[in-house]
Every structure is written in C-alpha cells, then in structure tokens.
Amino acid sequence: MNLPDFDRWMQQQQALVEAALQTWVPADAPAGLGAAMRYGVLDGGKRLRPLLVLAACEACHGLSAAALRAAVAVELIHAYSLIHDDMPCMDNDVLRRGKPTVHVQFGQAQAMLAGDAMHTLAFEVLTAEPGAEAAFDTPAALQARLCALLARASGHDGMAGGQAIDLASVGRPLTEAQLRDMHRRKTGALLLASVQMGAACGQAGPQAWQALTDYGAAIGIAFQVVDDILDSTQESCTLGKTAGKDLDNNKPTYVTTLGLDAARRHAQALREQAHAALARSGLRAAAALALLADLVVERDH
C-alpha cells in the first residue's frame, strides 16, 4: 500500500465511521441531550481508534459489520472521556478540536450527562436490541467479547484508573516507569483495545493475537510520547486544543521526564517495535496498521 492508497483508505474508513456515528448517536434524545451528544462526537478528530479497529479487522479478514460497531463504540468511549476530562473539576479546558468544549457550549450538567449517555451508548451499539437477536449482524459470543475488551480498557484498570493517577500526579515528578504506567492506562489501554477488538472480529490465531497486542501496546505509548512532544512544541491553533497545558498545570510529561531529544528517539523506537510486531504476526494484509503506526509518530497535531 503506497501513501495515496493509504490516504484513500483512511478517507473511506473515516466516512464509514462518520456515517455510522450519525446513525447511532440520536438526534432526538430528550431535552437537548441528543444535541450535546452529537456535538461531542460528530465531525471531529482523526478517528484514530476506529481506524485501528478497522485496520486490525482487515488484517485478520474479520467481520466488517462487527468491526464497524466496535469502531463506533471505542470512539464513543474516547469522546465521553474527553467531555468529562475537559470539565472544570478536571482539566478545565475550554477548547477541543478547535471548538468550545461541551460544557462551555451546553453547561456542566448537560455535559456530564452527555458523557454518561455516550458511555452507555457504546455498549448499546455492541449488543443486539433485546428481541432482535436472531437477525443481528454480530454473533452473541463476539458481542460479549467486544464488551469485555472495551470495558476492561476503559475502567479502573484502564482509562479511568490512568486519569486518577494523572489527577494525583500534578506537581509530582514521576519516574519514566510511573509515567509509562499512567499512560498505559490512560491512553494506551483504549488504543490497544481498538487493535484487539478489530482482531477479535477476525479469527486471529494466538501468534497473530500476541503480535497485534504488542503492536497495540507500542503505539499506545508512542501516541502519548508524541502528544507530549506536540504539547511542548506546537501552537494551540495547530493542535486544535490548548497547547502547553500540561506544563502550565505542572504535570509530568515524557518531555519533562526524558527531555525533548530523548522523547523523540523514544517515539521512533516504539514505531520500530510496532513494525517488528507486525512482521512477526504472520498477517499479510497489515499494511494499513504499519502506516497507522507511522501516522501516530509523524503527526503534527
């Protein structure tokens, strides 16, 4: 796959995800809740997690209808976490994806509820409407497995736990190992789960499953290392969110812990680990995953 083909592939997949989100995030949820939910998740972001789900599913020749559900679900979890993280009692951020954050636009109560409803909606999307199980496009065992992977990545042992460590780390220097543990949970777990959910939609054997797990873990850390580099070197208008925020908040980052040059070398080393994992996966259709690893490391926002 060359770069123009990859760009085309990305655009196609992003359009699929956008259309699915349009369908599943309800416009008619009561009392303005639907509007806040849609504002918080439609037309924004690179859709990196959905792309990882879909690429991993393709690499494993998996069930595309199930993967699209998984892609939407993981994006809903990501979007809910951004809404809650941005709130005044957490990071108190007013700008996200170049727009006012949800609580600025709709008020704190509606923002919290919209996040909660999106969190739940992820598990609605993954499972069959009760009574309509027979005609559903995803087998019951796969529904359960996708719920299990998504929940374990986003709860106390994953994203929410990482966020708790993050809150407690303000003004405390962390070792690289502590920083890695925090980010493995806070950002890495959901990126890894994206890859694993895609792989679960196929019939990945143990060797491919382990290799994709290694791949997902490497890009999960790389993503945060690059985030920290961009936060310290880019302007807000490029990032679409407030730059220098972690520094201002006295939060430890890979840049403050390792230094900028070492952080950059670390990101490249993680990219090589991700590529090496794909090479030993035995999967032939892993080109999109390889290029997504490059994208994670080379992106400028």
Place this chain on the structure above:
Amino acid sequence: MNLPDFDRWMQQQQALVEAALQTWVPADAPAGLGAAMRYGVLDGGKRLRPLLVLAACEACHGLSAAALRAAVAVELIHAYSLIHDDMPCMDNDVLRRGKPTVHVQFGQAQAMLAGDAMHTLAFEVLTAEPGAEAAFDTPAALQARLCALLARASGHDGMAGGQAIDLASVGRPLTEAQLRDMHRRKTGALLLASVQMGAACGQAGPQAWQALTDYGAAIGIAFQVVDDILDSTQESCTLGKTAGKDLDNNKPTYVTTLGLDAARRHAQALREQAHAALARSGLRAAAALALLADLVVERDH
C-alpha cells in the same frame, strides 16, 4: 412465603450481593479511585434492584451465578448515577444514605471518575475476562443479552434521558403524562431492567416475559410515586437524604401534580397492577416478587 420468610430471604440475598460487591469493586484501583468507588457503593441502600434481579431469576428457575452478576451490575449503574446526580452541577446534594456524598468526601474530580469507573465496571462484571471465556459461569449469549438490557435501560432512552428531562423541568409544571414519561426513563427503566435481567437468566417464555415486563413497569412508576410522597412527608433523618429537595428546587413531583391523596391512591393501584401481572405470569415461585412490590409501596424510606 410469609413475612418472616421474606425477611430472611432478603437478608440472605442482600448478604450475597454485599459479598459480591466487596469482591468486584476493587480496593486497589489507583490513586484513591478504589476508595471512592467502594465508599459510593458498599454498605448502603436497600439493594432493591439486586433483589428484583434475584427474585425474578428465582421465579424463572434461572442461572443464579449469572443473576448475581446482573444484580451487582445493576447496583453499580444505580450507584454511579447517584454519585453523578449528587454533584454540584446537577442536584448539588451533600447527604446520601446518611453519609456525606462522594464529592463531599473525595472531591468532585474523583467523584466523577469513580462514577465513570463504576459505570464501566458494570459491563466488566457481566462479561468474561478475555482469554478465560471457556471457564466462565455465564453463557456468552446471556452475557450479551444482559449487557444489552442494562445499556438500553441506562442510556439516552432510559436513565440518562430521564435525568436530562428532569434538569430541564425545573420550574415547569408537567402533565401527569409528561411526569410519567420522565420517571419511566429516569427511575423506571432500571427497575424494569432489573426484573428483565433476572428473567433473562432463566428461560422465561413469552407469556412470563410479558407479565414480568408489566410487573417491572408498574413497580418502576410506583417507586417514584412513593419517593415523591416520602420526599414531601418525611424528615431527612428517616430518609437518609435531604428531604423536601424537589420542592425546594421547584421540581414537579407526583405530589405537586396529583396531590398527596391521589398520589397515595395511585401507588396502591400500581401495586395491584403488579400483583395482577404476576398472577397472569404462570410462574409459581413469584412470592418474593409480590412481596417486593408491597415493599416498594409500603416503605417509609
């Protein structure tokens, strides 16, 4: 089943639920998150929703291990919703189950995160650890069905949607139909789902399923009618939460909409509907469900 037997049954089931919550809600979640989660859900409340799950499962001769998971999951969703609802941007309540609310005790950020982590944990409890599916106590199809029922009851079309209507209703008189729609979502949907999740753990046929659905819908509304009656007639120290709150906040209730006497008659009528539904269910072991309907209507806190 006579009343002493019912009391014994309740105590046994409550002890089972408490022990399961003790096991599943992690003490060691990072950075104080586990402590906030445990504070928010352990040793508090009547466990009405878990009791409904377990009683419905018994009535359908269902799989008790699955029902215990469902009982824990529904209580985690209920507890997370209380934590978020109590926060300053929502109802701003400082007392719950006779104790300071979670945000008073742990701060708003930790309270929001603890609620989020409990929300996710519900779906972890319902599903097998990836890789350990073969030895799991609940069949995959039932895992998926329980997730589907729980998610649909707690999202935009259920609890979260009802909460959005509730927020928007402050200072607005509602008709009885509007009030019923709000509470069907906000409180009723999760009570109904408790009954349905228990029924799903058995092999309820279509007749029993429909009757239990009617039963769950009736007690779902009855619960809120009685809540509104207690809120207007009881003291805070009996309720374990701030009394008169809805009146103070100028929120419509069954008492303000119907008047106190009509609200009391309505609660009794709903109890009779619940009993009638059980009578046509064809289930012989539904005594606990019948007594739980009485409990919902006769409780004083």
